[in-house]
Amino acid sequence: MRDPASAPAANANPCSACANSGRRDFLLDALRAGAIALAAIGFSPADASAMPLRLTSALAASGTEKSYALPSADGVQIDKENEVILSRVGRQVYAFALACPHQNTALRWEGGDHRFQCPKHKSTYRPDGSFIEGRATRSMDRYAIRLVGPNVVVDVDAIVQEDLDKARWLQAFVSVP
Ligand code: FES
Incomplete structure (x- = not known):
């Protein structure tokens, strides 16, 4: 038989600290579950x-024109x-030649630094291809690009060099509707 002296009073208020603790534990559990889900798809806080960066391939090609899905987010x-x-x-959205405009070395994307970099002589470029510093003497070469429905079409035969046609180079992009 229960000792009446140890039984809680029928009209006692619930412990507010206990209620807060329960909510806090719930939120922490939810945050942990979210972090695990993001880690599972390769997402890091950085x-x-x-x-x-991701690798892609053309959805279709017609001669020198390559079709890609319109990127849905920055990247x-x-x-x-x-x-x-x-x-x-x-x-x-911009399309660039992979080759560095200095001596044609394949460029790399340095996501942490938010820029392209050439591994050969370390020239660097902004995400829009504009030159930052290094041995190169111009920005990254752009390709003519246009929107076609849900895709972008890139003409790899229509390369635009900043030093030869700056006005055209500046216009070589598409705006997402
Ligand atoms: S080849 Fe890229 S900077 Fe020289």
Whole structure:
């Protein structure tokens, strides 16, 4: 038989500290579950501010024109087979030649630094391809690009060099509707 002296009073208030503790544990559990789910798809906290990189390939090709799905978020995609880089920055999408404009070395995307870098002589470029520093004497070469339905079409035969046609180079991008 229970000792009446140890039984809680029928009208006692619930412990507010216990209620807060329960809510806190629930939120911590939810945060942990979210972190595990993001880790499972390869997301790291550094990606939150970086533009992620992924490999891609053309959906279709017609002569020198290669078709890609319009990137749905900021990031960099590299199509090694066709030597094309796609970069989405905000609402703008650019297509670049993979080759460094200095001596044609394949460029790399340094997500943590938010820039392209040439592994040979360390020239660096912004996500829109504009030159930052290094031995190169111009920005990354852009390809003519246009929107076609849900895709972008890149003409790898229509390369635009900044030093030869600056006005055209500046216009070589598409705006996401
Ligand atoms: S080949 Fe890229 S900077 Fe020289």
